[in-house]
Amino acid sequence: MTAVATHTWFMIGRQIRNLLRQPIWIAMLLIQPMVWLILYGQLFSRVPQLRAGAGSYVEFLAPGVVVMNAFFSATWSGMSMIEDLDRSVIDRFLATPVSRVSIVLSQIVRTGLTAVIQAAVILLVGLGLGVRVHAGALGWLTVFVAAALLAAAFGGVSHGLALILRREESMIGVANFVGLPLMFLSSILIAQRTMPHWMEVASRFNPVNWGVIAARNAVVVGGDWGSTGAHLGYLLAVTAATAAFATWALRRYQRTI
Amino acid sequence: MDAIVAEGLRKRYGEVQALDGVGFSVRQGEIFGLLGPNGAGKSTTIRVLATLTVPDEGRALVAGHDVVHEPNAVRRAFGYVPQDSGVDRNATGRENLLLQGRIQGMRGRPLRSRADRLLELVGIADAADRIVLHYSGGMKRRLDIALGLVHEPRVLYLDEPTTGLDPEVRASMWEEVRRLAEQEHLTILLTTHYLEEADALAQRVAIVSRGTVVVEGRPEELKRRLEGDAVQLELADRDLAAARAVLERAGAREEALLEGRTLVARVDNGGHALPGLLAALDAAGVAVASVAVSRPSLDDVYLHYTGRDFETEDRAGT
Numbered sequence: 001m002t003a004v005a006t007h008t009w010f011m012i013g014r015q016i017r018n019l020l021r022q023p024i025w026i027a028m029l030l031i032q033p034m035v036w037l038i039l040y041g042q043l044f045s046r047v048p049q050l051r052a053g054a055g056s057y058v059e060f061l062a063p064g065v066v067v068m069n070a071f072f073s074a075t076w077s078g079m080s081m082i083e084d085l086d087r088s089v090i091d092r093f094l095a096t097p098v099s100r101v102s103i104v105l106s107q108i109v110r111t112g113l114t115a116v117i118q119a120a121v122i123l124l125v126g127l128g129l130g131v132r133v134h135a136g137a138l139g140w141l142t143v144f145v146a147a148a149l150l151a152a153a154f155g156g157v158s159h160g161l162a163l164i165l166r167r168e169e170s171m172i173g174v175a176n177f178v179g180l181p182l183m184f185l186s187s188i189l190i191a192q193r194t195m196p197h198w199m200e201v202a203s204r205f206n207p208v209n210w211g212v213i214a215a216r217n218a219v220v221v222g223g224d225w226g227s228t229g230a231h232l233g234y235l236l237a238v239t240a241a242t243a244a245f246a247t248w249a250l251r252r253y254q255r256t257i
Numbered sequence: 258m259d260a261i262v263a264e265g266l267r268k269r270y271g272e273v274q275a276l277d278g279v280g281f282s283v284r285q286g287e288i289f290g291l292l293g294p295n296g297a298g299k300s301t302t303i304r305v306l307a308t309l310t311v312p313d314e315g316r317a318l319v320a321g322h323d324v325v326h327e328p329n330a331v332r333r334a335f336g337y338v339p340q341d342s343g344v345d346r347n348a349t350g351r352e353n354l355l356l357q358g359r360i361q362g363m364r365g366r367p368l369r370s371r372a373d374r375l376l377e378l379v380g381i382a383d384a385a386d387r388i389v390l391h392y393s394g395g396m397k398r399r400l401d402i403a404l405g406l407v408h409e410p411r412v413l414y415l416d417e418p419t420t421g422l423d424p425e426v427r428a429s430m431w432e433e434v435r436r437l438a439e440q441e442h443l444t445i446l447l448t449t450h451y452l453e454e455a456d457a458l459a460q461r462v463a464i465v466s467r468g469t470v471v472v473e474g475r476p477e478e479l480k481r482r483l484e485g486d487a488v489q490l491e492l493a494d495r496d497l498a499a500a501r502a503v504l505e506r507a508g509a510r511e512e513a514l515l516e517g518r519t520l521v522a523r524v525d526n527g528g529h530a531l532p533g534l535l536a537a538l539d540a541a542g543v544a545v546a547s548v549a550v551s552r553p554s555l556d557d558v559y560l561h562y563t564g565r566d567f568e569t570e571d572r573a574g575t
Contacts, residue, residue: 007360010356010359010360013356014345014348014352014356017348017352018345018347021347022347087342087343087344087345087346088339088341088342088343089343089344089345091339091343092339092343092344092357093360094308094309095332095335095339096332096357096361097329097360097361097362098360254309255311257304257309257310
């Protein structure tokens with residue numbers, strides 16, 4: 001167990017350092033959420049029924065954008081695994097006694113951490129645009145946990161698929177196929193009750209939407225802890241399942257080489 | 258005790274029988290070469306010994322530990338320099354080394370001084386804190402080797418160590434490998450499809466062809482066993498029967514027929530025998546398009562034991 005933890009820590013160190021060396025990546029990390037927030041905020045601000053009782057559409061939107069970012073970055077996070085596979089970095093690791101679990105676990109944790117940083121940026125920009133986090137400090141924490149869990153959950157899927165598909169083109173295909181439908185089958189942009197009935201039903205089974213509900217409870221509603229806790233619990237279960245999937249995919253990769 | 262023992266290794270990928278009973282042993286402290294054309298099964302053999310690939314059948318011991326049943330003990334005993342560099346190109350040389358050392362269980366000052374020493378040893382100390390992306394091919398290869406050595410393994414695997422390098426760089430790498438073997442008291446297992454590399458570096462070689470070891474021994478010994486020089490006769494017409502009759506009368510031993518028209522035969526003292534041989538062929542009415550005589554090389558050893566031409570197989574395997 002300690003080997004898993006220390007090796008995961010070393011691996012996360014490597015990934016974060018490599019990301020911080022890419023100025024474009026940092027710029028996109030910070031700018032992209034603001035673009036969503038401002039763009040969508042302006043686009044839909046004149047349609048009052050969308051925001052479901054929030055003080056402003058931006059306030060309604062901010063937790064949604066947090067979740068959308070976490071979800072999208074996580075969907076693409078497996079690309080770094082494909083690069084490591086292509087460059088034989090994974091094989092070099094596998095030829096050492098390094099903990100196998102740490103190779104995927106570090107990627108999943110890294111995806112979660114990135115989502116938290118983005119969530120903080122979005123909420124801070126949101127404050128400037130008049131957003132209030134109604135549940136206070138605990139609300140901020142809830143948003144961070146929701147973002148981290150959702151990103152970790154889809155990070156597990158993305159890395160598992162990367163280990164199975166091993167091709168960037170295939171990953172792009174799958175990410176696009178899954179990404180946009182899951183986004184529109186959620187209340188990221190519009191209130192759940194304004195959706196067509198079948199979409200509303202479908203959205204109840206969408207992990208992306210669970211993240212939105214938890215984050216929006218914290219920001220807009222300022223409470224409803226029962227629902228928030230339940231949805232975070234579902235996300236935790238999904239994260240555990242997808243992490244297991246990614247670990248299985250690594251073992252499968254080892255068997256096929 | 259032998260540093261590496263492989264017995265009857267078999268591995269199948271779908272339709273391809275990559276290993277078909279590979280077996281050989283490497284003694285403590287020697288440089289051993291697995292020589293063979295592309296696709297012969299050398300890299301798969303190394304990957305089995307590196308615990309990356311699990312064989313379907315057979316058994317392998319590295320430093321006395323079984324690769325399938327005690328993989329972590331094996332992983333601490335060997336260093337692996339893969340064919341395609343496994344370095345992290347977005348990190349510096351030193352960062353690569355420190356991470357590699359940490360996942361091998363090293364920490365703190367011993368690790369830092371080991372990294373310094375290795376960077377010095379492989380000659381990239383000046384570039385230690387530069388991002389690997391900006392390294393030349395030779396520098397990257399040197400870093401690969403340093404990564405394989407960080408945990409002071411007893412055995413080092415070099416999979417095609419000089420493929421893709423310039424000829425001058427290749428020669429200096431050979432020098433380096435010999436020096437490392439001595440300074441670090443290493444047993445080295447290298448794979449190569451360059452005959453001259455095996456000849457220059459390896460104290461013993463195993464020639465691998467189509468997933469099996471066809472012969473194992475010291476390069477000089479293998480060449481000596483061939484007895485005589487190789488004479489290659491390219492016939493203008495495919496008048497094989499007449500040519501064979503002449504060769505037999507001259508005491509030449511036929512070894513192979515390449516592309517249906519080139520006869521390869523062994524003759525004692527080929528340079529001397531050639532004029533008489535050509536005159537006899539002429540007298541028998543056999544038209545010769547070209548002729549070549551060569552001292553035995555590992556190329557000939559390959560031809561002798563497999564009946565196939567090394568270069569042709571090498572091209573077919575890529």
